[in-house]
Amino acid sequence: MDNVYPDNESTKVRDADEEKLIGQLLDYFLGAMGVVADTFVRDDEEFGSLIFEIDGEDSGLLIGRRGETLRSLQFIIRMIARRQLDRPVDVFIDIQGYRDRRYRFVKNLAYRTAKKVIQLNEPIELDPMPPNERKIIHQSLSRDSRILTESKGKGNTRYITIFPVR
Amino acid sequence: MPPESEIEEKNIEVISSESMSEMVEYIAKALSGKPEDVKVSTKQNDRQITITLELHEDDKGKVIGKGGRVAQSIRSLLRVAAVKTNTRAILEIK
Numbered sequence: 001m002d003n004v005y006p007d008n009e010s011t012k013v014r015d016a017d018e019e020k021l022i023g024q025l026l027d028y029f030l031g032a033m034g035v036v037a038d039t040f041v042r043d044d045e046e047f048g049s050l051i052f053e054i055d056g057e058d059s060g061l062l063i064g065r066r067g068e069t070l071r072s073l074q075f076i077i078r079m080i081a082r083r084q085l086d087r088p089v090d091v092f093i094d095i096q097g098y099r100d101r102r103y104r105f106v107k108n109l110a111y112r113t114a115k116k117v118i119q120l121n122e123p124i125e126l127d128p129m130p131p132n133e134r135k136i137i138h139q140s141l142s143r144d145s146r147i148l149t150e151s152k153g154k155g156n157t158r159y160i161t162i163f164p165v166r
Numbered sequence: 167m168p169p170e171s172e173i174e175e176k177n178i179e180v181i182s183s184e185s186m187s188e189m190v191e192y193i194a195k196a197l198s199g200k201p202e203d204v205k206v207s208t209k210q211n212d213r214q215i216t217i218t219l220e221l222h223e224d225d226k227g228k229v230i231g232k233g234g235r236v237a238q239s240i241r242s243l244l245r246v247a248a249v250k251t252n253t254r255a256i257l258e259i260k
Contacts, residue, residue, distance in 0.1 A: 028192070029189070029243065031185075032185050032186075032188065032189040032192070032243075032247065033185075033189070033243060033246045033247040033250065034182065034185065034247055034250040034251060035246060035250065058246075058250070061246055061249055061250075062246065064242060064245075064246075068242055069242050069243070069245070069246060071239075072238070072239035072240075072242040072243055073239075073243060075235065075236075075239045076193060076236070076239050076240065076243065079196075079197060079231075079236065080193070080196045080197065083196060083197060084196070
């Protein structure tokens with residue numbers, strides 16, 4: 001792929017290291033605790049950072065009383081990541097906390113993007129999203145006969161394209 | 167011969183105490199300056215698992231943390247593992 005923004009390269013590489021390490025640490029700890037959960041990385045533009053989201057049947061247990069367990073997990077991972085990367089690292093883990101806010105945001109995004117697709121009569125690709133958010137998009141637009149939604153890609157990079165119906 | 171469910175439960179307990187002590191060791195080694203001096207031992211009494219963590223004197227501050235925050239966090243992760251296996255986990259730091 002063409003690298004259009006060479007100046008951003010170093011930032012991107014650093015972020016990728018960070019993302020990989022935090023993801024590995026998170027998966028390790030969930031496994032070590034015997035917790036059944038999925039993890040997904042989200043680049044939250046509103047929040048301005050990567051958020052590691054945990055979803056699964058043990059969510060309540062992982063959040064803990066007043067979020068204590070979630071904070072502990074976040075804290076331990078941050079300490080280890082800082083140590084290993086030898087620089088300050090911020091780690092944000094979320095367990096269904098953003099859900100409501102995110103739900104409204106994604107639904108709104110679906111409608112706004114669909115409107116644009118119809119106006120331009122051209123498909124638009126959305127950023128990768130976790131399964132629950134892709135579902136919101138599909139559902140929000142399923143009744144609109146002027147457009148079609150389709151998911152592509154694998155795992156964490158799976159994203160939706162909205163197509164105009166000609 | 168014990169019923170199958172009992173065997174399974176025993177296995178879960180063994181796995182849990184092993185992965186708990188492994189997790190403690192992993193965190194302690196990752197945060198300490200002298201990981202070779204990190205020692206973890208486990209004692210199990212029925213459903214109670216006691217994990218003893220031994221550290222180099224210089225590493226106590228790093229692994230226990232300011233106001234014991236790291237140690238508290240390790241305990242809170244151990245609690246999750248304990249709940250999942252219906253056990254009780256105690257962490258002692260020496």
